[in-house]
Amino acid sequence: MDTKEEKEEEMGKKVKHSEVKAEEAKTEEAKTISDAEKNDFQIAALQAKLESAEAELSSLKDQMLRDRAEIENFRKRLARDKDEAVKYANSNLIKDLLQPLDDFNRALDAAESTKDFAKVHDGVLMVSSQLYGLLERNWGLEKIEAVGKEFDPEEHEACMVVEDPSLSVETVLEDFSTGYKLHGRILRPSKVKVGKPTV
Template identity: 30%
Template sequence: MSTEQETVEAQIEPEAVQSDATVSNEEQPHTEVAEHEYTIDELKQELAETKHKAQENWDKALRVHAEMENLKKRMQKDLEDTHKFAITNFAKELLTVMDSLVLGLQAATGDSEDVKKFREGSELTIKQFEAVFNKFNIVTLDPLGSPFNAEQHQAVMMQAVQGVEANTVVNVLQKGYMLNGRLLRPAMVIVAKAAD
């Protein structure tokens, strides 16, 4: 090949390459600009909307988290209450047996040997019941001489009693009981009324 021919080819090739690059560069910017042409105000508005949505989602997440924590605490308290008060019905049934023993002991009068043995046996059985009650946090309410408390006592009647302040418990017909701080059975009482 002659040197003249090489020079012409060298001149033609860069122009062809340059024209190809020019075409491709001209096409790309036009398509990109057409696809992503936003104004600053539009971008600011879109950013504000996105921030607002993000804040809403954050608030929702916080509410769900708080609800889950509250649910967890409620479930834990319910579980504790279930453990504390699981024996409620059983304890109420035992109270009737205890009442029968006390009534039997009160009715046992006389000085015979059999009556004395019965009284001793009943007293021991009552002490065993009281020990079991203490073990399971069942507390006896014996409010004789204390002020009437409507939350723990059930007034059967009112009676005028000399020298006793009004609303004082003057007689306990049936003891009351509490289980772990919750009323199991109110004490049945007679309350002093104000003197006329």
């Protein structure tokens, strides 16, 4: 039979054991709470990062759309400017040709009223000289001098060839249609009659 002291001791052990269990339960609960708080904090941090990334993505998409629209507008503006440049590219040339055209009309009017061939001839010569001079000075046009020169297939187009024993090289004898260069580049070759030496 257990004595009263043994019962008390037994009871004390049980109380101590239940206190230890209670303490362990509290520690476990505190640990669970701190893990839950840690998880909540991590979730909140991840949500903040996600919101920041979504805001940045939205901003970048908006910027990309604006940049794309700006590039498209720039492309359209370039196309429009190019069309304008092509359309009005010759406006300075046309302005330069207006004066010789006016002079040509005056020469025709004078020819109508006077019926004098010499005056018409002089007027047409003056307009022709004025026109070629203007194109040469302002636009880089130059005549290809052909007659008496050695035949050059780049500058001359042979329309007729005749043999000539007095020649040592192929030579242009006659110019059927004057050729022109524009800033040194062949614009139109001269159509010529070529003299070929006999062999």
